[in-house]
Amino acid sequence: xxxxxxxxxxxxxxxxxxxxxxxxxxxxxxxxxxxxxxxxxxxxxxxxxxxxxxxxxxxxxxxxxxxxxxxxxxxxxxxxxxxxxxxxxxxxxxxxxxxxxxxxxxxxxxxxxxxxxxxxxxxxxxxxxxxxxxxxxxxxxxxxxxxxxxxxxxxxxxxxxxxxxxxxxxxxxxxxxxxxxxxxxxxxxxxxxxxxxxxxxxxxxxxxxxxxxxxxxxxxxxxxxxxxxxxxxxxxxxxxxxxxxxxxxxxxxxxxxxxxxxxxxxxxxxxxxxxxxxxxxxxxxxxxxxxxxxxxxxxxxxxxxxxxxxxxxxxxxxxxxxxxxxxxxxxxxxxxxxxxxxxxxxxxxxxxxxxxxxxxxxxxxxxxxxxxxxxxxxxxxxxxxxxxxxxxxxxxxxxxxxxxxxxxxxxxxxxxxxxxxxxxxxxxxxxxxxxxxxxxxxxxxxxxxxxxxxx
Numbered sequence: 001x002x003x004x005x006x007x008x009x010x011x012x013x014x015x016x017x018x019x020x021x022x023x024x025x026x027x028x029x030x031x032x033x034x035x036x037x038x039x040x041x042x043x044x045x046x047x048x049x050x051x052x053x054x055x056x057x058x059x060x061x062x063x064x065x066x067x068x069x070x071x072x073x074x075x076x077x078x079x080x081x082x083x084x085x086x087x088x089x090x091x092x093x094x095x096x097x098x099x100x101x102x103x104x105x106x107x108x109x110x111x112x113x114x115x116x117x118x119x120x121x122x123x124x125x126x127x128x129x130x131x132x133x134x135x136x137x138x139x140x141x142x143x144x145x146x147x148x149x150x151x152x153x154x155x156x157x158x159x160x161x162x163x164x165x166x167x168x169x170x171x172x173x174x175x176x177x178x179x180x181x182x183x184x185x186x187x188x189x190x191x192x193x194x195x196x197x198x199x200x201x202x203x204x205x206x207x208x209x210x211x212x213x214x215x216x217x218x219x220x221x222x223x224x225x226x227x228x229x230x231x232x233x234x235x236x237x238x239x240x241x242x243x244x245x246x247x248x249x250x251x252x253x254x255x256x257x258x259x260x261x262x263x264x265x266x267x268x269x270x271x272x273x274x275x276x277x278x279x280x281x282x283x284x285x286x287x288x289x290x291x292x293x294x295x296x297x298x299x300x301x302x303x304x305x306x307x308x309x310x311x312x313x314x315x316x317x318x319x320x321x322x323x324x325x326x327x328x329x330x331x332x333x334x335x336x337x338x339x340x341x342x343x344x345x346x347x348x349x350x351x352x353x354x355x356x357x358x359x360x361x362x363x364x365x366x367x368x369x370x371x372x373x374x375x376x377x378x379x380x381x382x383x384x385x386x387x388x389x390x391x392x393x394x395x396x397x398x399x400x401x402x403x404x405x406x407x408x409x410x411x412x413x414x415x416x417x418x419x420x421x422x423x424x425x426x427x428x429x430x431x432x433x434x435x436x437x438x439x440x441x442x443x444x445x446x447x448x449x450x451x452x453x454x455x
Contacts, residue, residue, distance in 0.1 A: 034106040044079035046145040060215040069383030076359040077316035107315025115326035133448015140426035142398040150391040158198040159388040166392030184389035185382040192381025199381035229368035241361035297328030325351035
């Protein structure tokens with residue numbers, strides 16, 4: 001049965017309250033989101049906030065940020081996990097599975113096609129020109145996301161200080177993201193005990209930010225039965241997740257052997273999913289080291305080109321693993337020289353499965369516990385501090401993008417004025433005129449191609 005969220009207060013305000021959303025209505029939205037979720041994790045979270053909190057009011061600002069805080073703690077793609085969490089909260093397990101899967105599926109199909117064109121036909125001037133415009137747009141999108149999330153999460157000096165400290169820690173000292181998260185959680189824990197008003201959700205203002213009217217999942221909406229914690233449910237999720245990992249891994253090992261490329265891909269990307277924190281940007285160095293240097297599935301140049309493809313397709317940026325898998329399976333000809341496309345497509349699908357499976361387990365297993373804590377300060381204070389720290393980390397990522405886009409040969413090289421103007425135009429469109437993200441990306445792609453085509 002689908003769980004619809006309605007409250008007596010919403011019934012009294014029927015003129016402004018959203019109507020209940022069916023499973024199929026939600027499915028259509030999650031499918032649409034899978035095709036328009038550009039801009040990396042920061043841009044995707046901002047897009048979901050705009051659609052789910054501001055426009056559709058499926059979930060309140062405070063409940064959205066509470067779910068986001070949990071996803072930020074997990075290894076793996078936080079935007080995809082957030083979609084899974086909200087889908088699960090609205091429509092039980094299948095709602096979460098559909099939301100999470102549709103967040104990834106369009107990107108997987110697109111990357112299989114683009115990866116095939118890349119390895120089979122080489123460099124395409126058209127694609128290079130489009131990338132020239134899209135990269136500055138992505139830079140502007142990440143800056144906008146840092147601004148949007150920061151303006152709602154940093155509501156007092158304590159949280160501003162945490163964000164600034166996190167930025168300095170990663171920008172100036174290169175501290176690992178897990179250490180920054182742990183330090184922020186510790187500060188939040190003790191801060192919630194010593195200065196609770198500063199560490200309330202949203203920085204001590206009761207609600208996490210501006211109210212956009214009654215939401216289907218509002219601040220005071222009771223947790224539905226399927227979202228309550230039960231030990232039996234936890235055991236079922238862990239057991240199912242274990243089987244869904246063990247069966248394909250066992251079959252690959254028995255069929256091809258442990259040292260075969262497909263088996264090693266499954267094992268390597270399982271470790272990447274479990275051992276790397278901080279989202280796609282933190283995972284990429286680990287993937288580069290293993291896929292390029294250790295296993296030789298692709299070259300450094302191919303890895304960089306794959307990252308560009310990942311930045312310019314919808315879905316999580318970590319979907320670059322699909323490109324890694326495709327190129328590795330294609331180049332290694334795991335099914336023989338006459339089945340190169342099949343080898344690449346199967347390898348891309350395989351690594352996507354092992355990369356994202358843990359995320360579904362984390363949400364379906366941990367969600368009920370997290371739902372029981374959204375009014376408990378000893379749990380919310382550390383998560384509020386983590387959100388503040390993540391704002392600083394996102395700002396660092398935006399600067400990282402900006403550096404590589406504006407100075408493609410480093411500070412010793414020339415300044416790319418064309419990319420700077422594209423990025424500035426995208427920023428104005430997003431921040432000043434509130435333009436749609438997909439429209440901005442499309443316009444910048446056309447401009448980038450035109451600039452590259454000039455003599």
